[in-house]
Amino acid sequence: MVAVMAAEAVAVAASNIFGLSLEELTAEFSLLKLPKFRAKQIAAWIYQRGATSFEQMTDLPKSLRDQLIELYEIRPAKLITQLDSTDSLTTKFLLGLSDGAAVETVLMRHDYGNSVCISTQVGCAMGCKFCASTILGLERNLSAAEILSEVLFVNSTLEERIDNIVIMGIGEPLMNYDNLIKFLKMIHAEYTIGLSYRKITVSTCGIVPNIYKLSEEDLPITLSISLHAPNNELRSRLMPINENFHIDEVVKAGRDYGEKTGRRVTYEYILIAEVNDTKEHALQLSRLLSGQLCNVNLIPINPVAERNFKRPSKESVNNFADYLNNRGITATVRKEMGANINAACGQLRLRKK
Numbered sequence: 001m002v003a004v005m006a007a008e009a010v011a012v013a014a015s016n017i018f019g020l021s022l023e024e025l026t027a028e029f030s031l032l033k034l035p036k037f038r039a040k041q042i043a044a045w046i047y048q049r050g051a052t053s054f055e056q057m058t059d060l061p062k063s064l065r066d067q068l069i070e071l072y073e074i075r076p077a078k079l080i081t082q083l084d085s086t087d088s089l090t091t092k093f094l095l096g097l098s099d100g101a102a103v104e105t106v107l108m109r110h111d112y113g114n115s116v117c118i119s120t121q122v123g124c125a126m127g128c129k130f131c132a133s134t135i136l137g138l139e140r141n142l143s144a145a146e147i148l149s150e151v152l153f154v155n156s157t158l159e160e161r162i163d164n165i166v167i168m169g170i171g172e173p174l175m176n177y178d179n180l181i182k183f184l185k186m187i188h189a190e191y192t193i194g195l196s197y198r199k200i201t202v203s204t205c206g207i208v209p210n211i212y213k214l215s216e217e218d219l220p221i222t223l224s225i226s227l228h229a230p231n232n233e234l235r236s237r238l239m240p241i242n243e244n245f246h247i248d249e250v251v252k253a254g255r256d257y258g259e260k261t262g263r264r265v266t267y268e269y270i271l272i273a274e275v276n277d278t279k280e281h282a283l284q285l286s287r288l289l290s291g292q293l294c295n296v297n298l299i300p301i302n303p304v305a306e307r308n309f310k311r312p313s314k315e316s317v318n319n320f321a322d323y324l325n326n327r328g329i330t331a332t333v334r335k336e337m338g339a340n341i342n343a344a345c346g347q348l349r350l351r352k353k
């Protein structure tokens with residue numbers, strides 16, 4: 001009885017093959033005694049041509065298609081709604097997952113190419129005080145297949161290619177580490193979109209042990225660290241995770257990442273009027289990062305209805321940037337996109353009711 005149940009459980013788990021890597025597909029199909037090239041062929045159908053049924057795979061023998069239909073399904077996330085910004089440069093996709101949860105993905109058409117901003121969790125447990133994604137807490141991690149689905153769905157809507165992926169949507173990617181790594185390897189693989197690791201940015205609130213782990217993976221992705229304050233006291237007030245990993249440990253891990261990988265780390269710094277945007281804060285920040293190969297990306301806060309933070313004036317944002325640049329810290333101000341569809345940073349949230 002137990003054996004029967006276990007066998008059934010395996011069959012159920014194996015039924016959706018969307019998200020299996022080529023190696024996993026090869027292993028799965030070897031049970032059916034299929035030659036290796038079949039796995040390659042099917043992977044290309046699923047991940048490059050967007051097939052969701054074996055019937056579409058017209059270059060497979062009919063008998064094989066029938067056999068596969070009996071055994072497997074191909075179920076990526078499905079579109080629920082799509083919203084375009086008024087300037088049509090930004091599109092937000094709400095994708096439905098098999099358990100009824102939904103995930104948000106944003107396409108940004110920059111003058112330097114198409115960027116896709118993806119989520120790694122349903123909700124977020126980090127509790128940052130300025131962020132809308134964490135208000136309802138964490139529901140669950142996304143699987144590697146679900147993360148992959150976000151990118152491939154956007155890819156299927158585009159005629160041109162995807163040029164960049166930024167992992168800056170909902171959730172903390174380094175709290176979903178194994179699925180993140182599996183996703184990164186798959187999206188880089190030739191049988192999907194073969195995106196260069198250098199075109200991928202992972203953003204973290206500073207999960208220190210996993211920053212070290214990531215630096216050992218030999219994946220030359222860009223690391224972006226959400227700093228948002230120049231000292232422990234203020235950072236802990238804005239970002240509770242700072243109580244677990246203090247600011248100096250975070251910056252040390254960032255320095256180590258840069259040295260090990262040779263990749264310049266980005267520090268994101270949201271500017272909040274009268275909270276972290278004074279000359280004194282800029283001075284502290286420049287001291288904290290001095291001598292480190294890094295960029296600072298300044299983000300005027302997107303005010304979130306549920307949070308009482310204000311955006312500083314343009315002048316004060318520029319002064320902050322000048323102050324850092326004059327002290328040898330490269331700082332740029334992030335261009336905002338998608339505000340009118342609630343797709344701006346920290347606003348990726350389903351207004352369900």
Ligand code: SAH
Pocket residue numbers: 128130131132167168169170171172173203204205206224225226268270299300301302303304345346347
């Ligand atoms: N958890 C990861 C990635 C998701 S957040 C991280 O913390 O980096 C992506 C970026 O959006 C982070 O830098 C985050 O701090 C920022 N962000 C969150 N809320 C924001 C808001 N209201 N305005 C501007 N940026 C915000």
